[in-house]
Amino acid sequence: MLKKLALGAALSIMACSAQAETTWIMATGYTEGSFFTQNIRKFIEEVETKTDGELKIDLRPADSLIKLDAIKRAVQSGQVQIGEIRMSSYGNEAEIFNLDNIPGVASNFDEAWTLMEAQKPYFDDLFGKNNMSVITYVAWPGQGSGFITNK
Template identity: 40%
Template sequence: MSMNRRALLAAATAAPLLPRLASAQTRWQMATAYPEANFHTRNIQSFLADLNTAGIGVQLHANAALLPQGQIKRGVQTGQVQLGEILLSAYGNEDAFLEVDSIPALVSNYADAKRLSDLAKPYVEARLNRQGISLLYMTPWPPGGFYSNAPLASLESLRGTKFRTFNVMTNRFATLIGASPTLVQQAELPQAFATGVVNAMATSAQTGVDTQAWDYCRVFTPVGFTFTRNAIMVQKRAFDALPAATQAAIRAAAAAAETRGWRMSEEATASTEATLRQRGLTIGQATPELMEGMRRISAQMTEEWISRTGEDGQKLIAAYRA
């Protein structure tokens, strides 16, 4: 048989396979609750560009356009989307272990936050794996502070406020300081403040910029409240169906995204506080009384968290404190 004839036969044999090959490369979907300008979302866009290079095309649905925050994890589990980003601590009702980064003032800087994140990672991976989800990477929000309409001399200044919460731990914090906790998702913050549903909160300067906090608050007081983490995850079934080389490429892209995300978070701390100041918010200075109150609440909430998480929680905190 001539070379040309063999080539023609090979092409004829391969031709019927092309539609099936194309259909096997179905475009993945990803959901996140955060706007496109947010550094988390910008980091995801770079991550997805790397995935595209590896042969995985992903359509990103940002700003809760496809799924609200509370439905994204379930969406990944069921295959409604293959990829999703969640605030880990928002799922504390399912598993208290996911709340460790929401213990106020447990960590005070990025180095400690990264150490805690690395120590907690195997526990988080095991929990998600049992639910059909594979963890790809985690990145932190910039450290949180208090948003209020008057300077804060101490935590006592927040007593009686309608305090916005976004997870179990912020709800507990509000209760301990004598405030009235009210669950409000990020996208609903401007309306909640405008209508008087809430009048104070603790969150990052990044969230303040995302929601234009200058329209509804006057003072931002950085206190290193928490370094809560977002987790980017993939449906395990969809991931396991990929060739080994593609899986490895995705893992490599995820590792790069995690490193990049931590750097972007640090950079966002200064830039977003500067934006708040430029837009008219007063950047308050935390008083010694305010920080002493934070340490006191932190100690109590850490012990409560350990009591809820049992042996795993004890091991993690012991390793972190070692």
């Protein structure tokens, strides 16, 4: 379930960009039945409800548009407006992306969420340098993911 704070931040960012019946394309590498895609579907419902349908998100799951590990670059280049990424896919860019992959660092949801909150300022800085922002986080013990958008 999305945290209200994260959803509020996402909607604030989107409200600045949303105009009458704007559609964003969103890429994810996960299949339709996965936890991640089900979570995204809930996120999309909330966005469409909170924007009175002015912002629609066209989700492309299961690597059908862009492979999971290429989504960050696709958002950065404007190929898609929003995408879900697995943070650990970018460990070659900065060690902070690998932190949640270390066994025992975050072994349950609460620990994963606490870790994400500690990492957030660093992620904000790293993505901000590339003109992107993380609009929500999904705590997943063992690996974290997030939705990013071009600013």
